[in-house]
Amino acid sequence: MNLKEDINIKVVLEKTKLFRNKNNKNVRDTIVSTIYKTAEDITRKTVTKDTERMLSEQKIDDIVTSKKTGIPIMILLLAVIFWLTIQGANYPSQLIAKFLFWIEAKIGLFFIYIQVPLWLNNLLVLGVYRTFAWVVSVMLPPMAIFFPIFTLLEDSGYLPRICFNLDHVFKKACCHGKQALTMCMGFGCNACGVIACRIIESPRERLIAIITNNFVPCNGRFPALIALSMVFVGVSFSSTTSSIIAALMVVVLVLIGIGMTLLTSYALSKTILKGMPSSFTLELPPYRKPQVGRVLYTSIIDRTMFVLGRAIIVAVPAGAITYILGNVIIGDISILAHVANFLNPFAKAIGLDGFILIAFILGFPANEIVLPILLMAYLSKGSMLQFESISQLREILLNNGWTYLTLINTMLFSLLHFPCATTIWTIKKETGSTKWTILAILMPTVIAIIICFFTTQIYRIF
Structure with a gap:
């Protein structure tokens, strides 16, 4: 022809x-x-063309991309994925934790056998190794569930439909429709979401997507958000019901994060990153049968192990620092308690306390260790701890003055605060700019402080 x-x-x-x-x-x-x-x-x-197949796919698209049913289906699917991740990760996390802490005991005995000084033994075992154990046991199972499910949706052709549903919303926020996809990647890991921003051709819109990706909660923040949601809401229900309630609360937080992503994207596009959204033609590919080999390789090797490796690199030194701060005594209390007392007036103004703030600061290398550090500080122990049950966690928090305001603001601060070290490292590599990296740290932190301050004032008024 x-x-x-x-x-x-x-x-x-x-x-x-x-x-x-x-x-x-x-x-x-x-x-x-x-x-x-x-x-x-x-x-x-x-x-x-296979007319019958096209008609059947068109019928599916009429439902999943409809203005009336498209977004509700997305939210329901998101809730199901979170519930599967929560339910599926509990038992493997316990098994991995038991195995790694069994090894911890053996390492401690070995160090005693070879007569390693006690201070060095505790620093390496209770500080460095225990941090490694927490990060692996907390991060690996949820990622090993979430990433394959996400990759299945990607491989089957559903993710472009999500992008289609959210395209007009992101255009109204003066940013690129593909940001919907990079935002979804941030649910697994914000560092992966930042890397995924490469699919956006416009440098301005790519930068907006990179800076705002932190507003969707990553895999490292899910355990704390889920545990806290179960403490005050799900503790009176059965295990299955509690996980459903926790999943729904996390979905609400996710929707808040998406709303904040859109608001900040719009604000950036109207101020320091001015410009109109660039047009792009979104093709809806045919639905495909996922390739199991590709799904496993992409989700486990390219995503799970890559993210886990980066998290371990930055989290292990934090374990040593946390141990030192919690065990060096000045006067009658540790350095950790001194810093928490110094931060307490400011923390109270935003509905938190000094120990919560120091836990977030020390959790900068990896969000997974925020809750163990907080428990260590509250119980005045010299090493990181984990709660044995939701009821025990609730009792510890209530004994340290927690209210519903503390719960809400801690969850909001966890959702909105500065990115972890892994994400910041990735932002610096992707942007090649110290200026934009600093903005990516300061902007969400300031927003988190402002929102927590306003919720505190509203709570105290009513």
């Missing part, structure tokens, strides 16, 4: 001339629609 006979070159050229007309706002859409119309004409003449 002679393509020159089928492509109306004159029409395309005429549309191209419209670029010179500054008053025409639909130039790009007109050209793209013309090209696609021509491509459809060629396809109609040369390609044989």
Whole structure:
């Protein structure tokens, strides 16, 4: 076939001339629609289509991309994924924790056998190794569940439908529709979400997506958010019901995070990153049967192990620092308690306390260790701890003055505060700019402080 006979070159050229007309706002859409119309004409003449399959896929798309049902289906699917992750990760996390802490005991005995000084033994075992054990046992099972499910959705062709549903929302926020996909990647790990921003061609819009990716809770923040949601809400229910309630509360937090992503993206696009959203043509690929080998490799090797490795690199030194701060005594209390007391007035103003703030600061290398550090500080122990049950955690928090305000603000601060060290490292590598990296740290932290301050004032008024 002679393509020159089928492509109306004159029409395309005429549309191209419209670029010179500054008053025409639909130039790009007109050209793209013309090209696609021509491509459809060629396809109609040369390609044989499976009409029945196309009709069945069209029926599915009429539901999953509908203005009425598309977003509710997305939210329901998100809740199911979180519930599966919560339920599925509990038992493997316990097994891995038991195994790693069994090894911890053996390492401690070995160090005693070879006569390692007690202070060094405790620093390496209770500080460094225990941090490693917490990060692996907390992060690995949820990621090993979440990432394969996410990759299945990606491989089956559903993720482009999510992008389609959210495209108009992100356009109204003056950012790129593909940011919906990079945001979804942030649920597994914000560092992965930042790397995924490479799919956005516009440097300005890519930068907006990178800076705002932190507002969706990553895998490292889920355990604390889930545990805290079960403490004050799900403790009176059965195990299955508690996990459902916890999943729904996390979904609400996710929706808050998405809303904050849109608001900050709009604010950035109207201030320091001014510009209009660039247009792009979103193709909905056919639904495919996922390739199991590709799904496992992509989710386990490329995502889970890559993220876990980075988290361990930055979290292990934090374990040593936390141990030192918790065991060096000045006066009658540790350095950790001194710093918490210094931060307490400011923390009270935003509905928290000094120990919560110091836990977030020391948890900067990895969000997984925030809750163990907090428990260590509350119980004045020299090493990181984990609660044995939700009831025990509730009792510890109540004994240290927690109220519903403390719970709400701790969850909001966890959702909105500065990115972890792994994410910041990734932002610096992706942007190549210290300025934008600092903004990515300061902006969410300031927003978290402001929101917690306002919720505190509202709570105290009513």
